Amino acid sequence: MTRHQAISAAARQARALELAGRHAMALLERGPGLPLLPQLEDLSALGPVALLQIARRFGLSALDLDLFCLIAAPELGIEPAAALAAHPLARHGRATPALCGMVLGAEAGPALSATALLRQGALVEALPGHGFAQRVLAVPEAVALALIGAPVPDPALAPALSPCMAAPHPQAGALAEALLKARAQNPAPILHLATADPVEAGALAAEAVAGLGLRLAALEPRLLPQDLDPARAAQLLNRDVVLTETAMLIPATPEGCLIADRLLGPCLLWGLSPQPTQRPRASLAPVRSAPLPGSEMADAQASHATGLVPDLPALIRARAAQGLEGLAQRIAPQARWDDLVLPPAQLQQLRQLAACRRHGPRVLDDWGFRAKSARGLGLTALFSGPSGTGKTMAAEILARELCEDGGALALYRVDLAALTSKYIGETQKNIGRIFDAAEDAGAVLLFDEGEAIFARRSPEVKDSHDRHANSETSYLLQRLESYAGIAIVTTNLRAAVDDAFLRRFRAVIDFPFPDAAQRALIWQAVLPEALPRDAIDFDALARLAVTGGFIRSIALTAAWLAAESGGRLGMAHLERAARQEYMKLGKPLSEAELRGFR
Incomplete structure (x- = not known):
């Protein structure tokens, strides 16, 4: 748009407001006179006029338009505002139902009722007060801005709305056709996009509604003000979608469905497990992009490439949170290579795992291994060793190492024992949900x-329990082999894992109990540089026969003790903390281990 066209558009809106202001002043002086609509239609020959568009889209009658101009007079200019404020029935410089009745006759009262078009459509509002006749009538901020050609959502809705960017999608045409069909039906069905990914749902829906001349906004009901009930929220949305020419994308949660049931404009729900709605629902086939070969992050990278989200790691974490929250525990990766103390052989195995991931596209695609078989191409590993030896820390390091943009991939911990169920088929269903969500999230x-699930199996199947246990294990192995992402299984009981399963893992890494030299290194690593401390005897600390996880617990407890005493961390604090930790473990603290603490 050129500068000349922009000025012309602004001048056109100003001219429309001037006409509406003069019309309001004429009404106040002598009652109903020449209708405003023909004047606006003449002006529209020069280009779109916001006031005329509002009148046509909401189907305002001549009486409705007269009432609207009276109530909007303070927004139409200094002279209309002054004329309205001078009227004896005005309050606080604004119109009242009594004023409108005197100017426009008895028909004005019913046209201002809560169920009439102006108030039901939220084009005007009656401010709280005693008695209807003396209540103050006003034009909401969103409507006032629309009059000058700058429509925006209502301030109460704005925090919960975000624009969606369109991106090419194979299902966009089908969705656009479904939207057109839905418009012709009464009541119009709610369209449902079967996907757990709000980013892809937004890109698809925005592409579809763009072909209908609309924009798309995503609503997050949880971000709406607490005092805004679903009915009021839907009322404001119904007005704003008309003013801003916008379609709505809403999550299929209970709150979202309550709002969607009340929307009159184009509305789409997204989610895999939608709540029931009162209006009929038309579902689009499950939305799922075909992943690009060689990367579980391909769909995220494709969205990143279109400019939907500038921060790829943030996009991946958002997708993971959407599908995995409630199924697994989120871990924020913080550990680095320098934090992990392991024998050289184990460290070399971990670095080799990371190298496998980095060189995956070259080996699998360029060298043709993927064309031979699609199974077993992911990064799967078994970490075994006592509690606290660094298995989770190693997973954090891999999550950071394999993120190209300096952040970290989303890391989720799944308790296999919690996934198992006594009900037939439930364990497989739980495992399937985890992998489906992770594949979408990378x-x-x-x-x-x-x-809990990889225990040694008896060669004899004695009952249905054995048969289903074997079936669950086989299913998990199948998902691990076909998973294109990064999956790590940990165990404290290496001997309990069936040897037949070990070949399914890309790597099996044992995390041994640290020796004295390694424990001394761990102690040096866990004490932050900013911690005020006296001389620390790391050789003495290394005599405590505990793993790295317990060393971190002792160090943190000792820091709390030092802070409470108001002094610097010393060996006495570490001794007290060690005694507390050993009490939790239910094991005695020998004098040999305490040698050097005093």
Whole structure:
């Protein structure tokens, strides 16, 4: 748009407001006179006129338009505002139902009722007060801005709305056709997009509604003000979608469905497990992009490439949170290579895992391994060792190492023991939900308690329990082999894992109990540089026969003790903390271990 066209458009809106202001002044002086609509239609020959568009889109009658101009007089200019304020029935410089009745006759009262078009459509509002006749009538901010050609959502809705960017999608045409069909039906069905990914739902829906001349906004009901009930929210949305020419994308949650049931304009729900709605629902086939070969992050990278989200790691974490929250525990990766103390052989295995991931496209695609078989191409590993030896820390390091943009991939811990169910088929269903969500998110999966499902199997199947246990294990192995992402299984009982399963993992890494030299290194790593402390005997601390996880717990407890005493961390604080930690473990603290603490 050129500068000349922009000025012309602004001048056109100003001219329309001037006409409406003069019309309001004429009404106040002598009652109903020449209708305003023909004047606006003449002006529209020069280009779109916001006031005329509002009148046509909402179907305002001549009486409705007269009432609207009277109530909007303070927004139409200094002279209309002054003329209205001078009227004896005006209050606070604004119109009242009594004033409108005197100017426009008895028909004005019913046209201002809560169920009439002007108030039901939220074009005007009656401010709280005693008695209807003396209540103050006003034009909401969103409507006032629309009059000058700058429509925006209502301030109460704005925090919960975000614009959606369109991107090419194979289902956009089908969705656009479904929207057109829905418009012709009464009541119009709610269209449902079967996807757990709000980013892709937004890109698809925005592409579809763009072909209908509309924009798309995503609503998050949880961000609406607490005092805004679903009925009021829907009322404001119904007005704003007309003013801003916008379609709505809403999550299929209970709150979202309550609002969607009341919307009159184009509305789409997204989600895999939608709540029931009063209006009929038309579902689009499950929305799922075909992943690009060689990367579980391909769909996220495709969205990133279109400019939907500038921060790729943030997009991946958002997708993971959408599908995995409630199924697994989120871990924020913080550990780095320098934090992990392991023998050289184990460190080399971990670095090799990371290298496999980095060189995956070259080996699998360029060198043709993917064309040979699609199974077993992901990064799967078994970490075994006592509690606290660094298995989770190693997973954090991999999540950071494999993120190209300096952040970290989403990391989720799954308790395999909690996934198992006594009900037939439930365990497989739980496992399937985890992998489906992770595949959409490109998340790193960390399965704890691997022995719960990878325990050695008896060659004899004695009952249905054995048969279903074997079936669950086979299903998990199948998903692990076909998973294109990063999956790590941990176990404290390496001997309990069936040897037949070990070949399914890309790597099996043992995390041994640290020796004295390694424990001394761990102690040096866990004490922050900013911690005020006296001389610390790391050789003495290394005599405590505990793993790295317990060392961190002792160090933190000692820091709390030092802070409470108002002094610097010393060996006495560490001794007290060690005694407390050993009491939790139910094991005695020998004098040999305490040698050097005093």
